[in-house]
Amino acid sequence: MKAGVAAALLTHYDRHARALPWRVPPGSAERPDPYRVWLSEVMLQQTTVAAVIPYFAAFTTRWPTVTALASAEDAEVMAAWAGLGYYARARNLLACARVVAGQHGGRFPDTEEGLRALPGIGGYTAAAIAAIAFSRRAVVVDANVERVVSRLFAIEAPLPTSRPAIRDATDAITPERRAGDFAQAMMDLGSSLCLPRNPQCLLCPLRESCAAHLEGRAEAYPVKPPKKDKPHRLGRVWWLERADGYVWIERREAKRMLGGMTGLPTSAWDKRDSDKRSPSKPEPPLAGEWTALNQPVDHVFTHFRLTLTVERLRVTDARPEGAGQWWPLARIGEAGLPTLFAKVARAVMEGGDD
DNA sequence: AATCCGTGGAA
DNA sequence: TTTCCAAGGAT
Numbered sequence: 001m002k003a004g005v006a007a008a009l010l011t012h013y014d015r016h017a018r019a020l021p022w023r024v025p026p027g028s029a030e031r032p033d034p035y036r037v038w039l040s041e042v043m044l045q046q047t048t049v050a051a052v053i054p055y056f057a058a059f060t061t062r063w064p065t066v067t068a069l070a071s072a073e074d075a076e077v078m079a080a081w082a083g084l085g086y087y088a089r090a091r092n093l094l095a096c097a098r099v100v101a102g103q104h105g106g107r108f109p110d111t112e113e114g115l116r117a118l119p120g121i122g123g124y125t126a127a128a129i130a131a132i133a134f135s136r137r138a139v140v141v142d143a144n145v146e147r148v149v150s151r152l153f154a155i156e157a158p159l160p161t162s163r164p165a166i167r168d169a170t171d172a173i174t175p176e177r178r179a180g181d182f183a184q185a186m187m188d189l190g191s192s193l194c195l196p197r198n199p200q201c202l203l204c205p206l207r208e209s210c211a212a213h214l215e216g217r218a219e220a221y222p223v224k225p226p227k228k229d230k231p232h233r234l235g236r237v238w239w240l241e242r243a244d245g246y247v248w249i250e251r252r253e254a255k256r257m258l259g260g261m262t263g264l265p266t267s268a269w270d271k272r273d274s275d276k277r278s279p280s281k282p283e284p285p286l287a288g289e290w291t292a293l294n295q296p297v298d299h300v301f302t303h304f305r306l307t308l309t310v311e312r313l314r315v316t317d318a319r320p321e322g323a324g325q326w327w328p329l330a331r332i333g334e335a336g337l338p339t340l341f342a343k344v345a346r347a348v349m350e351g352g353d354d
Numbered sequence: 355a356a357t358c359c360g361t362g363g364a365a
Numbered sequence: 366t367t368t369c370c371a372a373g374g375a376t
Contacts (some may be wrong), residue, residue, distance in 0.1 A: 087360080
């Protein structure tokens, strides 16, 4: 059954593999470029293919090699990543590029262990790069593989408890050759047929081997724990505009929310209904007659929802407190603002005169 | 081990 | 509208 699953899947993949910008067609004599494989894998962490494609194109055009990327300025790379989310990835991406360029002669390590030691490369990504770029046999387990394997073996234990069993089962069906194609085939299967909801079992090349399908309840797997509801936080954001067409933006500290990115000054983001004993009163970057926009800006993060009241002040000249810079409004799209602050900018531009 | 970290598309 | 969740990693 083991060899049968891999063989059936690879045959299906040879015919149905998605054409993706970072992928070499199965059977091609061409070897994938490790830089492009790495870049795509990092971008694809918790991120959809559709969202990644334009960013991958922009990055590879602007920085065609890992050495070129390593030479880029931090602010350039962070701005190029703006909107893609999980900004620690961009910080680690640059750190990784600099290690590869500076300590490995511009070549990526070709083993899982060597890759795993690099910033931003964890167990999944190390296995994926080793298999796809270096033809190593590696056991590649992502969320797609977890779903497919949970169904193939009808694994009853809920995630994340089932992870070791899923890993062992994946190991058991991973072929000695073409492990990279096998991994990509599993991910294609998970994204096109073996879907979280409404899996297309009748079209699946593995249906005869799939315990969940034979039970008639593929959609029941993987079993997941109930999720917690998101708390709601509130805060203020300050839009400080100079009469000659500039807005005050800051560089956010690394290691916190949206770390390393540009942003607008904000208050702390407090939990709703919580402590009146708020430690610090919200202080705008400049004293003055701030006026609030009628419409607040709502944004949803992974683990909380945020509502920001937008306060606005126009000045003729000022030197606000803190580190920041005046940015030309005409080029606000190039400021590298993450989506939260891009929303604020849009709200001000569109409804700013109330 | 559990928590933190973004975003947008699909249903 | 709400809910789900996507090629996870770091701490």
